[in-house]
Amino acid sequence: MLEKFVHKLKEDRALGLQVTTHRYIPPEEPQYRDLELDERLRGLLLSRGISRFWSHQVEGIELVRRGENVVVMTPTASGKSLIYNIPVVETILGDPQARALYLFPLKGLEQDQVNNLNELLQPLGIGDRSGSKRPLAPAEVYDGDTTAYRRKKIRERLPNVIFTNPD
Known part of the structure; x- marks a missing residue:
């Protein structure tokens, strides 16, 4: 099926000339490793x-635990977010x-x-313990779409994690 797709792509008048080379990389067996974790976190992940x-x-x-700067480039749904969330x-x-502070x-x-x-x-009991009728989540978005009211609440009761973006 993949070979047919590549063949059709190369035959296409608009796109074919842009394909300069191609190769098939066979899948590899996944490699797993052990990771020491707080038992509460391990149980939640399980x-x-x-x-x-x-x-x-x-x-x-x-x-990340050692304070190093890390860049991870892997396919979608390969567990990248756990690398910084854990x-x-x-x-x-x-x-x-x-x-x-998370910047996306x-x-x-x-x-x-x-x-x-x-x-x-x-589930780990992390979050707003202010007793407010509308407690903040432990992680909140603070960006250009955040209402003035919500911004004020976030500043008053700073959550553990702020998510934002350049917009």
Whole structure:
């Protein structure tokens, strides 16, 4: 099927000349590694179906834990967000007053990621304990679309994690 697609692409008058070379890279077996985790976090991840970590995740998490700058480039749904979320969650578990700033290039990405992070933080008891009728989530979006009212509330009761973007 892939060979037919490449053949058709190369025959296309508009696109064919742009294909200068192609090659097939066979899939490899995934490589897994062990990762030491707080038992509360491990249990939560297990409840979400995450029982093991790919080697790139473990390597990235260990680098972030050591304070290194990390760039990870892997396909969609390869667990990149766990590479930065796990160290942040661990830090907040150790210090409930800890804060993190997440900067995303696109609003759509930040919305997905804030929901994913809140799904990790809230079951661990992390979040607004102000007793407010409308408590803030442990992670909140603060960007150009955030209402003035919501911005004020976020500034008054700073969540553990702020998500924003350049817009």
